[in-house]
Amino acid sequence: MGRYSAFAIAKQAFSHHKGWDRAWPSPEPKPEYDVVIVGAGGHGLATAYYLAKNHGVRKVAVIEKGWLGGGNTGRNTTIIRSNYLQPSSMAIFEKARSLYEDLSQEFNYNIMFSPRGVLMLAQTEHELRAWKRTYHANRIAGIESEMVTPRQIKEIVPIINLSGPRYPVLGGLWQPRGGTARHDAVAWGYARGAAEMGVDIIQQCEVTGVDRDAEGVTGVQTTKGAIRTKKLCIVVAGNSGVMAERAGFRLPVESVALQALVSEPIKPAMDCVVMANTVHGYMSQSDKGEMVIGGGADGFNNYTQRGSFHHIEETLRALVETFPMISRLKMLRQWGGVVDMTGDRSPIIGTTPVPGVFINCGWGTGGFKAIPGSGWATAEMVAKGTPGDLAAPFSLDRFTEGRMIDESVAAAVAH
Numbered sequence: 001m002g003r004y005s006a007f008a009i010a011k012q013a014f015s016h017h018k019g020w021d022r023a024w025p026s027p028e029p030k031p032e033y034d035v036v037i038v039g040a041g042g043h044g045l046a047t048a049y050y051l052a053k054n055h056g057v058r059k060v061a062v063i064e065k066g067w068l069g070g071g072n073t074g075r076n077t078t079i080i081r082s083n084y085l086q087p088s089s090m091a092i093f094e095k096a097r098s099l100y101e102d103l104s105q106e107f108n109y110n111i112m113f114s115p116r117g118v119l120m121l122a123q124t125e126h127e128l129r130a131w132k133r134t135y136h137a138n139r140i141a142g143i144e145s146e147m148v149t150p151r152q153i154k155e156i157v158p159i160i161n162l163s164g165p166r167y168p169v170l171g172g173l174w175q176p177r178g179g180t181a182r183h184d185a186v187a188w189g190y191a192r193g194a195a196e197m198g199v200d201i202i203q204q205c206e207v208t209g210v211d212r213d214a215e216g217v218t219g220v221q222t223t224k225g226a227i228r229t230k231k232l233c234i235v236v237a238g239n240s241g242v243m244a245e246r247a248g249f250r251l252p253v254e255s256v257a258l259q260a261l262v263s264e265p266i267k268p269a270m271d272c273v274v275m276a277n278t279v280h281g282y283m284s285q286s287d288k289g290e291m292v293i294g295g296g297a298d299g300f301n302n303y304t305q306r307g308s309f310h311h312i313e314e315t316l317r318a319l320v321e322t323f324p325m326i327s328r329l330k331m332l333r334q335w336g337g338v339v340d341m342t343g344d345r346s347p348i349i350g351t352t353p354v355p356g357v358f359i360n361c362g363w364g365t366g367g368f369k370a371i372p373g374s375g376w377a378t379a380e381m382v383a384k385g386t387p388g389d390l391a392a393p394f395s396l397d398r399f400t401e402g403r404m405i406d407e408s409v410a411a412a413v414a415h
């Protein structure tokens with residue numbers, strides 16, 4: 001695959017841009033691979049990329065039932081931050097955030113990482129205390145974040161309404177090098193990089209069954225035929241419960257729809273990301289000028305990719321009180337993704353009861369920001385057969401051992 005550069009664009013202009021290579025090939029599945037990864041979202045593709053790059057494992061197939069990046073990776077609000085509470089969460093999310101800083105250069109593909117700053121509002125005394133606690137935890141872990149006053153918040157984001165009507169803004173947690181990236185470019189960058197190192201990405205191919213013998217996994221059944229493998233890594237987000245059942249084990253994961261919407265494009269109005277967890281809405285502005293707005297997760301399990309209607313009203317009510325100017329905007333699109341929620345709101349990266357089968361799931365409403373770190377840690381686990389330091393705390397057996405990584409109640413997250 002050719003390199004992208006100003007020179008390449010100029011050269012292609014002479015042939016009316018008809019000479020570009022495809023961004024990645026579309027091969028037919030081979031009969032056997034060293035590793036089969038199910039799911040070509042960000043996490044599956046990043047796992048394949050780091051398997052090839054960090055561990056030299058290149059006989060890898062990523063099998064995708066739709067198109068790559070068409071799941072939650074292409075449906076999220078692209079917020080990247082690492083200001084978590086628990087040490088194991090901070091470690092993996094900060095690893096991811098720091099990898100994001102250089103991904104465009106590494107891929108030779110612009111993922112539009114924009115470290116514009118993420119501001120988490122505190123709108124109750126409880127939330128203020130929780131953010132202070134997170135701030136101190138971040139400092140101990142070496143993560144750059146700071147507490148800001150309402151006055152500083154008004155300077156950072158002038159369109160904000162600090163005084164209510166329901167909840168005044170009492171302060172906030174500011175991560176200056178948090179931000180956003182273009183979500184599908186992240187998937188495309190990993191796909192391009194992995195394919196360049198020999199990984200086969202097979203789209204429009206569903207994994208319908210898992211073959212096993214007494215020693216463990218032997219292969220998968222797909223809509224394009226059977227594939228043999230001794231290592232299978234399931235990375236299918238909202239479909240994790242379904243795939244785990246096909247492999248012969250159960251997961252402590254529930255699937256619900258989480259939704260988002262965007263407004264018509266307007267002139268630059270806001271150059272950071274704001275999360276208002278108490279009223280529950282979050283917003284940033286895309287490079288096209290659309291206000292990108294995230295809403296709530298459905299309160300019941302489902303597999304729809306749209307989310308319930310009442311959330312649109314709740315989310316917009318929250319944002320109109322936080323940013324009154326958006327009451328004048330027309331909304332352009334609304335969509336949802338099926339997110340995989342664990343009880344402690346932390347992911348699962350681990351081995352499973354079936355030898356040779358690995359799982360990466362449970363990222364729920366917050367896994368876009370984790371893609372590089374998760375891929376790094378999952379590749380290490382699959383290559384070596386056992387989790388390394390980054391992945392080890394997130395093992396599946398923490399649910400039977402009662403070793404929760406509480407990013408739920410203790411960390412005061414919104415969903």
Ligand code: FAD
Pocket residue numbers: 038039040041042043044063064065066067068069070071072073074075076077078079080205206207208235236237238239243258259260294335336337338339363364365366367368369370
């Ligand atoms: P996915 O991208 O969903 O990929 C899984 C893939 O597996 C899919 O492409 C699917 O088609 C495929 N698959 C499933 N079953 C099979 C099968 N049997 N055979 C073959 N392929 C299969 N996170 C953040 O960090 N910041 C945010 O701002 C943020 N906002 C969000 C907003 C919304 C509306 C949503 C829905 C999510 C948001 N998230 C956010 C969460 C984030 O999007 C996800 O955690 C992350 O994208 C999960 O990536 P993934 O690769 O695990 O899953």
Ligand code: PYC
Pocket residue numbers: 077079080081282294365366367
């Ligand atoms: O995890 O930061 C996050 C997030 C924002 C919107 C959805 N998830």
